[in-house]
Amino acid sequence: MTQENGHALITRQRLHPLSPVLKGLRLFVLAVVAMSWRSLQQLHFWTWLAVVAGLFVILLIYSTIAWRFTGYEVIGRELRIYEGLISRRVRTVPLERLQAIEVMQPFQAKPFGLAELKLDVAGAQRSEAPLAFLPMPEALALRSQLLALSGGHSTAVVEEETEHELRRVDNNAVVFSQLLTPPVMFTPIAVLYIASQLVFNEDRGFFTIAAMISAFVATIGAPxxxxxxxxxxxxxxxxxxxxxxxxxxxxxxxxxVPVHRIQSLTLTWPLLWRAKAWLRVTLAVAGQTSVASEGGKAETDRLLPVATLEEARAVMPYVMPGVDPANLPMTPVPRRVRWLAPLRARVLAAGLHDEVFGAVDGFATRTLTIVPYGRIQSVRLTQGPWQRRLGVATVHADVAGSTPVSAAHRPVEEARAWARDLAARSHAARAAALTPPTTGGH
Incomplete structure (x- = not known):
């Protein structure tokens, strides 16, 4: 049942009945992993097993009861998420602030055809509480409904549109690119260390070997x-x-991901990838939770995890029309200030394009960051003590959901002119986006 004018567009719904079981299994695995090998060594096996089983039962009972108080509904222009057992919470998500919605199928939910929704909301530091779990058809339909409503449409159900595939990344390239990472390159050292410990360490018990294996797995875990x-x-x-x-x-x-909500793009050339002329392309969406450093969580900000520059250029017309990352106007920093960044000086460059502001930085890993003028939130000019003495400054363009795009060590007059130009172009781009298109006729 759906209603308009501030009433229920989606009535109160519960999650799938298997949700508490799958959530309990996830927490159980995390708890078991948290128990160190030393804990197992200190406890008798059957005592340890009883503790693990008891913990699983407690977590399962708690999640089952909490499931009865968890649900969602859409009232007017708001998505309301109900959760909590001891402390009840109602999270209200304004639909117009939805930036992207990810449908995820964890491995434990795949056999049952279940999925979870993760909501990326503008201004949030992390994803909203995921709706886990829903049958896959229901999850896809709910995502379409929420995206339609966030765009100002009242359509209750939006069918999946036909798609045009832009790029399919070769799995061999994915594997090889991850082999060309520092953790994998240092794996032989880890193997030699483990072998030496087995040869020279008199204590070759189960827990010693298990600890060594754990260290090896941790080394190659992220790739x-x-x-x-x-x-x-x-x-x-x-x-x-x-x-x-x-x-x-x-x-x-x-x-x-709605294209108009992409805040910036970053092209990254890791040092070990340069022999293959590979790069990766990441996008920033306001409210999207990603990782600032690799390896912590599963990266969800990739536009292309591995590609050549030509492949990246081929998808740019669909992401940032009119922008060619290989032909952006870039000017280097003055030679007289290169000693301020001796390792990066030959790489540092920045420039203003008709549509975007771009900056190149990095030494071992080089990056090109591109931000459309309409996505710039604010413009700042900073000067350190040595910069003041040398008459240079750094221009920062702040972007929602991403680190600032910075043009370092520019001559002061140029930096001030760029700051004024960026502010004016940003204002003009935002005004143009708010102006409705004109139509002919009377």
Whole structure:
């Protein structure tokens, strides 16, 4: 049942009955992993097993009871998420602030055809409480409904549009790119360390060997998880212009990103990838939770996890029309100030394009960050003590959901002119976006 004019557009719904079981299983695995090998050594096996079983039962009972108080509904222009057992909470998400919605299938939910929704909201530091779990058809339908409502449409159900595939990343390239990472390159050292410990350490008990294996797994864990995360990576464009990003082997992810909500793009050339002329392209969406450093969580900000520059240029017309990352006007920093950044000086460059502001930075890993003028939130000018003595300054363009785009060590007059120009172009781009298109006729 749906109603308009501030009433229920989606009535109160509960999650799938298997949700508490799957959530309890997830917490149980985390709890078992948290128990160190030393804890197992100090306890008798059956005592340890009884503790684990008791913990699982407690978590399962708690999540089952909490499930009865968890649900969601859409009232007017708000999505309301109900959760909590001891402390009840109602999270209210204004639909107009929805930036993207990701449909994720964790490996434990795949056999049951269940999925969870993760909501990226402008201004939030992390995803809103995920709706886990829903049957896959219901999850896809709910995502379409929420995206339609966030765009100002009142359509209750929006069918999945036909898609045009922009890029399918070769799995061999994904694997090889992760082999060319520092953790994997240092793996032989870890193997030699483990072998030496086995040869020279008199204590070759189960727990010693297990600790060594754990250290080895931790060394290569991040590249392996990224390989599984980016497996079968596909980038497509729907009929209404939205980007659809799908990837993942154990955990399948499906993300819809409205192009007009992309805040910035970053092209990154890691040092070990340069021999293959590879790069990765990441996007920033306001409210999207991603990782600032690799390896902590599954990266969800990839537009292309591995690609050549030509492949990246081929998808740019669908992401930032009129922008060619290979032909942006860039000017280097003055030679007289290169000693302020001796390792990066030959790389540092920035420039203003008709549509975007771009900056190049980095030494071992080089980056090109591009931000459309309409996404710039504010412009700042900073000067350190040495910069003041040398008559240079750094221009920062602040962007929602991303680190600032910075043009370092520019001559003061140029920096001031750029700051004024960026502010004016940002204002003009925002005004143009708010102006409705003119139509002919009377």
């Amino acid at each position: 392996v998880m990224r390989t599984l995360n980016f497996w079968d990576f596909r980038l497509a464009r729907s009929a209404d212009g939205k980007l659809r990003i799908r990837h993942g082997l154990l955990n399948s992810r499906s993300q819809v």
